């Protein structure tokens with residue numbers, strides 16, 4: 001295939017005319033499609049409906065330890081719930097005490113951790129709100145809602161390039177060791193949002209061995225896609241962070257987060273925080289003021305339904321069977337229509353919820369606007385960057401899970417035409 005970059009001006013003008021014609025036809029269809037958010041589809045949510053039947057009015061609502069789970073208390077979760085959360089992130093049942101089981105949203109835990117550090121400091125450090133400056137490392141492209149949290153607390157965000165094996169560790173090591181106003185880093189170690197790539201063992205070890213200038217620097221290890229493999233036979237494996245940090249003599253460095261938002265119900269799952277006992281004690285000091293305990297009935301419901309990590313894996317295979325064809329359809333169409341054309345690039349992820357399309361510099365906003373006009377909503381261009389500023393205006397996050405296949409096919413065709421047209425327009429501008 002001849003790439004756009006190899007075409008003469010005349011050839012490009014001809015291509016533009018043909019693409020504009022296709023675009024006009026698409027616009028006439030009056031589509032209303034949404035590829036913007038990483039939500040499970042209705043079909044995926046149906047997979048967990050049997051969970052609603054595991055507890056009935058006849059079920060004894062008593063935990064393994066004998067606690068009446070209808071009542072107040074047990075702030076860090078019932079033991080079987082703690083073991084369940086530990087198992088999701090690759091820890092054994094003996095790590096249960098490192099876990100706090102929260103309510104339904106891990107994002108809420110992350111917000112709360114930063115809010116607490118702002119107001120009260122971390123394990124006795126100066127509250128961050130009393131410091132002149134607080135900074136945070138943001139591997140990019142990354143998750144827009146992470147950046148929204150740090151932005152809302154006025155924390156200065158520093159972009160760090162995210163490569164296929166993780167963040168630029170030379171940059172992370174240098175910055176963290178030199179600047180004690182840097183207090184944390186956002187990490188999505190497995191099937192990152194939006195790149196879909198995972199951290200190499202070397203990256204995890206270098207993170208675990210960091211020597212931060214700030215004693216209250218923490219790695220925010222958001223393991224949101226810990227069991228979200230698309231292929232059983234080529235699942236990415238990442239090193240377990242708590243163990244690596246302990247080995248490196250940095251046991252208090254990581255705070256890990258996860259949830260069942262994309263295992264059972266996004267709006268009614270359970271979430272958890274996993275960290276050292278010292279960090280946990282510091283967190284509990286404030287958490288016991290905030291609440292007398294989270295929803296333990298939902299914890300039991302999840303444990304009874306999914307049972308253990310093997311039960312989770314079997315359940316996730318059902319999710320994969322639904323979403324894998326959606327990922328493959330998009331990626332296959334990209335290969336058929338865009339490979340070698342010089343209109344952008346992408347990575348084939350082994351799991352997670354997203355595909356990242358890297359358009360040519362200066363094209364992302366144009367593609368998203370064109371798709372919108374044709375009735376296809378994409379995540380805003382710039383969203384995967386702090387302050388919504390993509391310095392190259394290039395990255396577009398594609399979320400294939402929510403729309404039914406037929407809609408997704410239409411949306412994909414719209415995307416392809418918009419991506420081609422935006423590239424040709426850019427080249428003709430030059």
Ligand code: PMP
Nearest residue numbers: 038105106107143193224259261
């Ligand atoms: N972290 C990442 C990386 C995510 O992609 C998402 C969902 N899009 C979340 C956290 C949200 O998780 P929760 O539903 O547990 O708040």
